[in-house]
Amino acid sequence: MIESVGRSVRESVEGLGSAGRISLEGVRALRDVRTWGPLLTDQMRKLGVDSIPIGILIAAFMGIVLALLASYSFTNSVPRYLVGTLVQKTVMMELAPVLTGLALAGRVGASIAAEIGTMRVTEQVDALETLAYDPIAYLVVPRMLAGLVMFPVVVGVAMMVGLIAGWWASMGLLDMSSAQFIKGARLFFDVFDVRYGLVKAASFGVAVTAVGCACGLQARGGSEGVGAAATKAVVTSAVLILVLDAFWAVVWLLGRAT
Amino acid sequence: MKKRSNDFLLGAVILGAIALVTAVSLYLRESDIGTKRSQITARFRDVGQVQVGNAVVIRGVKAGKVERIELAEGGWVLVRISLDEDVALPPNPVLLLGASSLFGEWQATVTGRQSVPASKDVYAQLSDAAGDKDGALPGAVLPDIAQLTSVAGGIAGDIASAAKSFQLAFNDSAARELRASIHSVSLMSNDLARTVRVQSRNLDTIAVDVRSGAEALSRASDGFLRSVARLDSATSGGEVQRIVRESALAAVQVREASERLNQISKSFATTEGHLRSVMFRADSVLIKVDKGQGTLGLMVNDPRLYHHTDSLLMDLRLLFADIKKQPKRYFGIKIF
Numbered sequence: 001m002i003e004s005v006g007r008s009v010r011e012s013v014e015g016l017g018s019a020g021r022i023s024l025e026g027v028r029a030l031r032d033v034r035t036w037g038p039l040l041t042d043q044m045r046k047l048g049v050d051s052i053p054i055g056i057l058i059a060a061f062m063g064i065v066l067a068l069l070a071s072y073s074f075t076n077s078v079p080r081y082l083v084g085t086l087v088q089k090t091v092m093m094e095l096a097p098v099l100t101g102l103a104l105a106g107r108v109g110a111s112i113a114a115e116i117g118t119m120r121v122t123e124q125v126d127a128l129e130t131l132a133y134d135p136i137a138y139l140v141v142p143r144m145l146a147g148l149v150m151f152p153v154v155v156g157v158a159m160m161v162g163l164i165a166g167w168w169a170s171m172g173l174l175d176m177s178s179a180q181f182i183k184g185a186r187l188f189f190d191v192f193d194v195r196y197g198l199v200k201a202a203s204f205g206v207a208v209t210a211v212g213c214a215c216g217l218q219a220r221g222g223s224e225g226v227g228a229a230a231t232k233a234v235v236t237s238a239v240l241i242l243v244l245d246a247f248w249a250v251v252w253l254l255g256r257a258t
Numbered sequence: 259m260k261k262r263s264n265d266f267l268l269g270a271v272i273l274g275a276i277a278l279v280t281a282v283s284l285y286l287r288e289s290d291i292g293t294k295r296s297q298i299t300a301r302f303r304d305v306g307q308v309q310v311g312n313a314v315v316i317r318g319v320k321a322g323k324v325e326r327i328e329l330a331e332g333g334w335v336l337v338r339i340s341l342d343e344d345v346a347l348p349p350n351p352v353l354l355l356g357a358s359s360l361f362g363e364w365q366a367t368v369t370g371r372q373s374v375p376a377s378k379d380v381y382a383q384l385s386d387a388a389g390d391k392d393g394a395l396p397g398a399v400l401p402d403i404a405q406l407t408s409v410a411g412g413i414a415g416d417i418a419s420a421a422k423s424f425q426l427a428f429n430d431s432a433a434r435e436l437r438a439s440i441h442s443v444s445l446m447s448n449d450l451a452r453t454v455r456v457q458s459r460n461l462d463t464i465a466v467d468v469r470s471g472a473e474a475l476s477r478a479s480d481g482f483l484r485s486v487a488r489l490d491s492a493t494s495g496g497e498v499q500r501i502v503r504e505s506a507l508a509a510v511q512v513r514e515a516s517e518r519l520n521q522i523s524k525s526f527a528t529t530e531g532h533l534r535s536v537m538f539r540a541d542s543v544l545i546k547v548d549k550g551q552g553t554l555g556l557m558v559n560d561p562r563l564y565h566h567t568d569s570l571l572m573d574l575r576l577l578f579a580d581i582k583k584q585p586k587r588y589f590g591i592k593i594f
Contacts, residue, residue: 045264049271079359088286153272156279163282187363189286190311194279 015236019214022136023206026144026213029137036141043142047108047209048150052157054107055100059158062095063087063165064173071174080176084184087166092193096158098245101204104151105237109212112143113233116216117226125217140213144206151205152198159197200248207244208237287311288323295322295340298368300353300395301387302335308355308364314339316368321345324366334387336394339366348373352384356400368395375400 029036070086116139119125125135163185170176215233219225284291305327314322322341330336337353348370358365374380383398390396546552550559581588 041264041268044268049267052271149272153275156275160278160282186286186288191283191287194283198279 011232012236012239015211015214015218015232016240018218019207019210019236022140022214022217023144023210025136026140026210029134029141032134032137032141035134035137036145039138039142040145043146044150046111047104047143047146047205048153051104051107051150051154054103055154055158056161058099058103059091059096059162060165062099062158063091063162063167064169066090066095066162067166067169067174071170071176079184080174081180081184081187083170083174083176084167084181085187086184087170087181088163088185088189089193091162091166092159092197094197094245096162097155097197097200097204098241100155100158101151101201101208101241102238104154104204105208105241106234108147109208109215109233109237110230112209112212113215113219113230114226116213117219117229118216120217120219121222121225135217139217140210143209143213147205147209148202149205151208152201155201155204156194156198159194196248196252200245203244203248204241207240211237211240294343296343296345297325297338297340298347298353298395299336299338299392300366300397301330301390302337302353302355302397302399303333303383303386304399305335305337305397306355306364306399307357307362308337308366312364312366313358314341314366314368316341316345316348321368337366337397339368341368351395353395353397354380354400355397374398377401 066087067083070083071080074080074082116125119139125139128135128138167178167181167185170181171178212233215229215236219229308324308327310324310327312324313320314324322339322345324337325340326336326338328336328338337355339353341347347368350371351368352371352374354367354369354374355364356367357363371384374384377400380398380400384396387394387396387398547555548559550556
């Protein structure tokens with residue numbers, strides 16, 4: 001048991017280390033635009049556009065549940081328009097980035113790890129190197145850039161859908177007026193809320209794609225290794241998302257709160 | 259072809275997402291692009307917890323928002339607010355900052371100096387901030403809810419200590435006295451209930467009287483209504499006109515009668531003159547009689563004549579009696 005704990009910790013640290021190394025190599029490989037440029041659009045579509053439906057679905061239910069939860073939590077002494085405040089703040093700053101990020105970690109991270117892992121175990125990555133292609137520039141950079149750009153897009157759409165769903169639920173299920181909800185949503189709204197959520201989403205995008213690429217490139221031993229790489233990518237990405245969430249809260253919110 | 263399709267789809271999604279996020283953010287931020295807003299600056303010594311974006315209200319209606327808060331020379335804080343188009347400031351305006359709810363929400367209120375809450379502290383702040391050479395409105399911060407809460411906390415502490423003292427003072431004897439007081443109150447309430455019952459009966463009687471009076475009034479009003487109806491029908495039938503005509507005719511007759519009476523009175527005056535002259539003459543006759551002048555005067559004033567006449571009458575009576583008694587003595591009737 002002790003050995004398994006030690007192995008897990010070592011693998012996690014190795015995973016993070018290899019993700020960091022691959023990220024640094026990716027930054028270095030940004031100069032090779034001819035290699036990653038033509039592939040960027042496809043990756044952005046796969047990672048971003050194709051992920052929008054799942055983002056919308058999550059955000060819609062998230063907004064409805066948040067409105068109901070807020071209404072349930074607030075007693076008679078609390079004005080009902082604060083339901084709008086809670087939905088706006090929570091959706092934009094926390095739930096839309098984190099829940100969408102976790103969903104994309106499962107969808108995108110596993111996909112990247114499986115795809116690159118398959119290429120690794122079938123020696124296609126070695127073939128790229130033989131053909132004088134930089135595997136980082138060819139495989140990692142377009143995915144990381146796509147994650148960097150498209151995660152905020154998906155999260156931005158999820159924010160708006162979550163807010164609209166909360167507004168709809170407040171009117172349809174909670175007998176609140178539209179003006180009440182909008183008053184609450186406007187009450188403490190700040191553009192910083194949107195910026196904070198989108199920056200977090202961008203960082204999640206980089207983390208998920210970097211971890212997926214790293215796990216894929218480390219895949220060994222055939223299809224079993226590919227499956228393990230995909231699982232490891234999802235778990236590591238999910239943990240990393242939560243860690244980054246706490247990181248951004250400490251860096252940005254702690255200073256603003258005081 | 260697929261590449262171009264991907265590019266178009268990707269571009270559409272990215273632009274759509276940016277447009278959506280921007281539009282919702284502007285809507286929530288209540289940004290109004292292209293709308294002209296008037297800018298007003300006010301100065302304060304302290305702005306409390308008001309923040310950029312807080313609402314500006316005039317007479318309770320949201321009319322703008324706080325645009326900027328900045329430190330200025332002389333220990334002042336300048337607050338710039340923007341007001342909606344066509345919003346007129348009240349006369350002699352001031353800007354008051356205060357909490358609008360218990361949840362940390364603040365707002366700026368533009369009001370006239372005459373409408374400022376009666377507070378020495380607020381008046382002092384406004385007087386201090388008045389007279390800015392750049393035309394900034396004077397501003398004041400209303401007491402924070404936290405301060406009010408602190409005061410309320412102090413009051414609560416006082417109440418707690420009073421309650422503690424009361425608890426100490428409320429011993430067994432106090433409880434017995436309280437029980438006796440409650441018993442007395444119970445007795446008093448019974449008396450009061452009896453009184454209420456009696457008064458209730460009296461009120462019932464009064465109510466009956468009032469009801470009968472009301473019925474009498476009702477009947478009277480009915481009679482009046484009938485009279486009015488009769489008058490109305492009379493008016494409508496022309497009887498009043500007929501009565502008026504007859505009254506006029508009667509007046510004419512009365513006038514004629516009075517004229518006749520006047521003539522009669524004149525005749526009576528003439529007759530009276532005649533009568534007066536007759537009386538005068540009779541008077542003169544009587545005076546003569548009284549003086550014993552003439553035959554009648556002599557007869558009235560001389561007693562001897564009376565006595566002679568009286569004796570004569572006596573003799574005549576005796577004669578007649580004798581004639582009745584012995585008629586043959588005086589009368590001898592012979593037919594053949």
